[in-house]
Amino acid sequence: MQADPRGPSRRDVQVKIGGAAGFGIKAAGRTLARCFTQGGLHTFDLTEYPSLIRGGHNVYQVRVSPDEIHSHVLPVDVLVALNTETVERHHEEVVDGGAIIYDPKTTSVESVPDPKRLCIVAVPLDDIVVEAGGQRIMRNVAALGAVLGLTGYPLSFLTDSLVAQFAHKGPEIAKVNVEVATKGREFALKAACPFPVHLEPVPNALPQILVDGNEAVGLGALAAGIGMYCAYPMTPASTLLHYLAAHDHEYGVVVKHTEDEIAAMNTVIGASFAGARAMCATSGGGFSLMVEGLGLAGVSESAIVVGVFTRPGPATGLPTWTEQSDLRFVLHAAQGEFPRVVLAPGDRTDAFELTWKAFNLADQLQTPVILLGDTYLSDNRESVAPFDTAAVCVDRGKIVTDGDIATHPEALDDAGMYLRYKVTPDGLSTRALPGVTGALQVMNSYEHDEYGYGAQGEEVANRVAQNEKRLRKLDRACGLVPPPALFGADPSTAEISILCFGSTKGPVREAIGWLAREGVNVAVMQIVTIWPFPVHEVSEFMDRSKRTMVVEGNATGQLEGLIRQKCLRAPDWRINRYDGRPFSPEQIFETVREVVLGVHA
Amino acid sequence: MSTPDDFLTPNAPTWCPGCGNFGMWRALRTAYSELGLPFDKLAVVWGIGCHGNGADFTKCQGFHALHGRALPVATGLHLANPELTVVVEMGDGDAFGIGLGHFAHSCRRNLDLTSITHDNQVYGLTTGQASPTTEQGVHTPSTPTGVLERPVNTVGLAIAEGATFVARGFSDDVEHLTGLMKAAITHKGFAVLDVFQPCVTWNKLNTHAWFRERVYRLEDEGWDPTDRAKAMALTLENFSEMTCTPEECRIPIGVIYQEEGRPTYADGLTQVAGPLWKQALAPRDITRALAEQS
Numbered sequence: 001m002q003a004d005p006r007g008p009s010r011r012d013v014q015v016k017i018g019g020a021a022g023f024g025i026k027a028a029g030r031t032l033a034r035c036f037t038q039g040g041l042h043t044f045d046l047t048e049y050p051s052l053i054r055g056g057h058n059v060y061q062v063r064v065s066p067d068e069i070h071s072h073v074l075p076v077d078v079l080v081a082l083n084t085e086t087v088e089r090h091h092e093e094v095v096d097g098g099a100i101i102y103d104p105k106t107t108s109v110e111s112v113p114d115p116k117r118l119c120i121v122a123v124p125l126d127d128i129v130v131e132a133g134g135q136r137i138m139r140n141v142a143a144l145g146a147v148l149g150l151t152g153y154p155l156s157f158l159t160d161s162l163v164a165q166f167a168h169k170g171p172e173i174a175k176v177n178v179e180v181a182t183k184g185r186e187f188a189l190k191a192a193c194p195f196p197v198h199l200e201p202v203p204n205a206l207p208q209i210l211v212d213g214n215e216a217v218g219l220g221a222l223a224a225g226i227g228m229y230c231a232y233p234m235t236p237a238s239t240l241l242h243y244l245a246a247h248d249h250e251y252g253v254v255v256k257h258t259e260d261e262i263a264a265m266n267t268v269i270g271a272s273f274a275g276a277r278a279m280c281a282t283s284g285g286g287f288s289l290m291v292e293g294l295g296l297a298g299v300s301e302s303a304i305v306v307g308v309f310t311r312p313g314p315a316t317g318l319p320t321w322t323e324q325s326d327l328r329f330v331l332h333a334a335q336g337e338f339p340r341v342v343l344a345p346g347d348r349t350d351a352f353e354l355t356w357k358a359f360n361l362a363d364q365l366q367t368p369v370i371l372l373g374d375t376y377l378s379d380n381r382e383s384v385a386p387f388d389t390a391a392v393c394v395d396r397g398k399i400v401t402d403g404d405i406a407t408h409p410e411a412l413d414d415a416g417m418y419l420r421y422k423v424t425p426d427g428l429s430t431r432a433l434p435g436v437t438g439a440l441q442v443m444n445s446y447e448h449d450e451y452g453y454g455a456q457g458e459e460v461a462n463r464v465a466q467n468e469k470r471l472r473k474l475d476r477a478c479g480l481v482p483p484p485a486l487f488g489a490d491p492s493t494a495e496i497s498i499l500c501f502g503s504t505k506g507p508v509r510e511a512i513g514w515l516a517r518e519g520v521n522v523a524v525m526q527i528v529t530i531w532p533f534p535v536h537e538v539s540e541f542m543d544r545s546k547r548t549m550v551v552e553g554n555a556t557g558q559l560e561g562l563i564r565q566k567c568l569r570a571p572d573w574r575i576n577r578y579d580g581r582p583f584s585p586e587q588i589f590e591t592v593r594e595v596v597l598g599v600h601a
Numbered sequence: 602m603s604t605p606d607d608f609l610t611p612n613a614p615t616w617c618p619g620c621g622n623f624g625m626w627r628a629l630r631t632a633y634s635e636l637g638l639p640f641d642k643l644a645v646v647w648g649i650g651c652h653g654n655g656a657d658f659t660k661c662q663g664f665h666a667l668h669g670r671a672l673p674v675a676t677g678l679h680l681a682n683p684e685l686t687v688v689v690e691m692g693d694g695d696a697f698g699i700g701l702g703h704f705a706h707s708c709r710r711n712l713d714l715t716s717i718t719h720d721n722q723v724y725g726l727t728t729g730q731a732s733p734t735t736e737q738g739v740h741t742p743s744t745p746t747g748v749l750e751r752p753v754n755t756v757g758l759a760i761a762e763g764a765t766f767v768a769r770g771f772s773d774d775v776e777h778l779t780g781l782m783k784a785a786i787t788h789k790g791f792a793v794l795d796v797f798q799p800c801v802t803w804n805k806l807n808t809h810a811w812f813r814e815r816v817y818r819l820e821d822e823g824w825d826p827t828d829r830a831k832a833m834a835l836t837l838e839n840f841s842e843m844t845c846t847p848e849e850c851r852i853p854i855g856v857i858y859q860e861e862g863r864p865t866y867a868d869g870l871t872q873v874a875g876p877l878w879k880q881a882l883a884p885r886d887i888t889r890a891l892a893e894q895s
Binding site for chain 2: 037038207208209210211215219222223224225226227228230247248249250251252253254256258259260262263264265266267268269270271272273274275276277278292293296300356359386387389392393394396401433434435436437438439440441442443444445446452453454455
C-alpha cells in the first residue's frame with residue numbers, strides 16, 4: 001500500500017477503473033467525472049493505456065474533491081475491476097479502508113493477500129445487465145452506479161446524464177441504462193463495510209467545465225479565429241485533429257488530415273501566406289518531419305502555430321505515455337538561425353490562454369510559435385472555471401488584408417514598390433496578403449532582399465541585414481510573451497524553490513500544498529515562455545531562493561541545462577523522471593521533504 | 602490587356618543560354634497575359650531547382666518554397682483564398698522525387714491548382730545527377746554505371762491518381778505550350794502539365810534536337826482526351842523508352858486526358874466561403890463549444 005500524504009482529514013476520493021482495451025473504460029470514466037463536476041466537485045482524471053485497440057490493459061482514474069486539486073495522486077480509494085488483471089495489477093494501490101468493486105462471475109479477487117484491510121464489494125455487473133435486457137458494455141454503467149452508492153453521492157447526476165446521452169437513441173435505451181445504474185448502486189449500498197469518505201454535491205458551486213489539454217488548445221484556436229488546421233494522426237495530438245474536425249462546419253475552419261506531417265506544416269505555411277490563422281500539431285516524431293518546414297516559416301517570416309505534444313522517444317518510443325524530453329528539440333529544430341517563440345502550458349487553463357495568445361504572437365512577430373505540451377496535458381481532463389473568453393483578443397500585427405498597397409507608403413520603396421521584407425528597427429515588416437492591389441511580392445525560402453528576391457540575397461550586406469532583422473524580432477518578443485508564473489511561498493522565505501515547465505506544474509502545485517501543511521514552505525516558478533528564455537526573472541528568482549530544485553520529465557536535465565546556459569546559475573537539486581509516467585505529487589513531496597528535513601519516506 | 606512583358610521583374614534570368622526554361626517562361630507569361638490575369642491576383646509557388654529561379658523573374662504573388670514542398674504550400678494558399686489563381690512550378694526532382702507523395706495526393710484531391718513540371722530528366726542545379734525521370738541505363742555523376750530503375754511515368758501517375766487534366770508539352774513549341782498552359786490554368790480541377798524542357802548543360806541525351814525528332818501533337822492525330830483507359834494506355838506505350846529511335850518512339854504532346862465536371866476538393870469545403878483571413882477579424886464566439894464541456 002502507498003503512503004498517503006493527503007493525510008487523515010482528506011476529503012478527496014480517487015476512483016480507478018481497469019479492464020481490457022475496448023471495454024469503454026474511458027467513456028465511462030468521463031461520464032463519472034461529469035457527474036461529480038456537475039455537482040460542483042473538482043475532478044482530475046488520468047488515462048493510461050497501451051498502443052493497442054483491443055487486448056491491452058486500460059485504466060482510467062478520476063480524482064474527486066470538494067477542494068481545488070491540480071493533479072492525480074497515487075493511492076486509489078475505489079478500484080473498479082472489470083477483469084482479474086485489474087485486481088492483480090492494482091490492489092496494492094488501494095488504501096486501507098478503500099474498496100474494490102468487482103463482478104464475482106468474471107473477476108477473481110484471490111490475488112488480494114489481505115482482503116480484510118479493504119472493502120471488497122461484489123456487484124454482479126453481468127447479471128444486472130442481462131436482467132435489465134441491456135448490452136454487455138453497460139456493465140460500466142452498473143459499476144458507476146456502484147461507485148456512487150459507495151461514496152454516498154446522488155445517483156440523479158448519473159441517471160440525468162444517461163437520459164441526455166441516450167435521448168437520440170430512444171427512451172427504451174435510456175431506461176435500461178438508468179435501471180442498470182440503479183441496480184449497481186443498490187448492490188453497493190448493501191456492502192457490509194462503510195466507505196470512509198462521503199462525497200456530496202457542493203451547493204451554489206461556481207460553474208465548471210471539464211476539458212483535456214487538446215480540447216483546451218482546440219477551444220483556444222477556435223476563439224482566436226483559426227482558419228486552417230492540418231495534421232497527420234499521432235498520439236497524443238490526434239484528439240486535437242478530431243476535436244477541430246468535429247467543429248469545422250460550425251465554426252468555418254478548414255481541417256485537413258494531410259498525407260504526412262511535411263505536408264501538414266507546408267500547407268499551414270501556404271494558408272498563412274494567404275492570411276489564414278493556421279496551425280498544425282503533432283508529437284515529436286511528426287515534428288521531426290515538420291522541422292524542414294519550420295525553418296521555411298522562419299526565413300519566409302510566416303505566422304504559424306505549431307503544437308508539439310511530447311511522448312517518450314526516440315522514434316516510435318512509448319506512444320501513449322508522457323515525457324518532457326522535446327524541450328531542446330523544439331528550441332533548436334531546423335538549420336540556421338531564426339526567431340521562434342516556445343510556450344509551455346502547464347494545465348488546461350494555460351492551454352486555452354496560451355493557444356489564443358500564440359496566434360497573436362505569431363502574427364505580431366511573423367514567425368513560428370510553438371506550443372510545447374505532453375501526453376499528461378493532452379489526454380487528461382480537469383475541471384476548471386469556464387475559460388475567460390472575454391479576455392481573448394485578436395491582434396494580427398502589421399498586416400494589410402485588402403485594398404491597395406499604395407495607401408501604405410511605409411511599406412514601399414521610393415519608386416512605390418512593395419518591400420515584403422523591409423528592414424526596420426524592430427525587425428517587423430508590413431505583411432500584405434496576396435490579392436492586395438499593387439503588391440508584387442515573393443515569399444522566399446532562400447535568403448532574400450527586401451523585395452523577397454533571392455538573386456541579391458547572398459550579398460554580404462543584405463544577408464547580414466536580413467538575418468539581423470529577423471533576429472531582432474526575438475527582442476521584440478521579450479516584451480510580448482507571458483512571464484513565468486509563481487506559486488506557493490515567496491522564494492526569500494521558502495525552504496526551497498522549484499523551477500518547472502509544462503504539465504509538471506500540476507503535481508508540483510499539489511505537492512506544495514501538502515508540504516505547506518507539514519510546515520515546509522516552497523516557492524514555485526513555472527517557466528511559461530521557454531523561448532525567449534526569461535533570463536532576468538529566473539536569475540532573480542534563483543538569487544532570492546535559499547535553495548533551488550528543477551523538476552522535469554526527462555533524463556538529461558534539459559531545462560536545468562538551459563538555466564545554467566542562460567542564467568549562469570546552477571540549481572542545487574533536481575528530480576528527473578523518464579519512465580513514461582507523469583510526476584506524482586507524492587514523488588515531489590517525498591523528495592522535497594528529504595532535501596529540506598532530511599526525512600526519508 | 603496586359604502583355605507577356607508585364608510579368609517581368611527587374612531581375613534578368615540566370616538560366617543557361619538555350620535552357621528550355623526560357624520557352625516555358627515565355628509561354629507562361631503569354632498565357633497569363635492572354636488570360637487577363639492581374640499579377641496581384643496570380644499566385645505562383647515554386648519548388649527548388651533551376652526552374653525555381655523564375656521566382657525572381659516573374660511578376661506575381663510568389664512563394665519560392667522548399668524542394669519538393671511547393672504543392673502543400675500551394676494547397677494551403679489555394680484553400681485559404683480560393684479567389685486567387687494558383688500555379689505551381691516544379692522540377693522533375695521536386696515533383697517526382699522528393700515530392701512524389703505530395704504530387705500523388707494532390708492529384709487524387711482534384712485541387713483546383715495547375716501543376717507545371719519542368720521535366721529535363723536531370724538534376725541541373727546540383728550538377729547533373731540522375732533524376733526520377735532519367736532513362737534507365739543513363740550514366741550520371743550519381744549513377745556512373747547507369748541508372749538501374751525505371752523512370753517515373755509522370756503523366757500515367759497523374760491519370761492513375763485522379764488528376765482531371767493531364768497534358769504534356771515541349772518547351773521549343775512555345776505556341777502549342779502556351780495553349781496547353783491556358784487550358785491547364787482554366788481547367789477546374791487538378792491540372793498536370795509535364796513539360797519536356799531540355800537541359801543544355803547536363804543532359805546530352807534528351808536534347809532539343811532529340812525531342813524535336815520525336816514529338817508530335819496529339820490533336821493533329823485526332824486524339825480523344827476523354828477516355829481515361831486509352832489515355833492510361835498511351836502513357837504506358839510511349840514515355841518510358843527514351844533511348845529508342847525516333848521512328849520507334851514518337852512522343853505525343855498535348856492534352857492526354859481531361860475530365861470535366863468532377864467536383865474539386867474546395868467544392869467539398871462547404872463550411873467556408875471566401876478568404877480565411879476573414880475568420881480572424883475578431884475573436885470567435887465559442888459559447889456553444891464551451892457548453893459541450895460542461
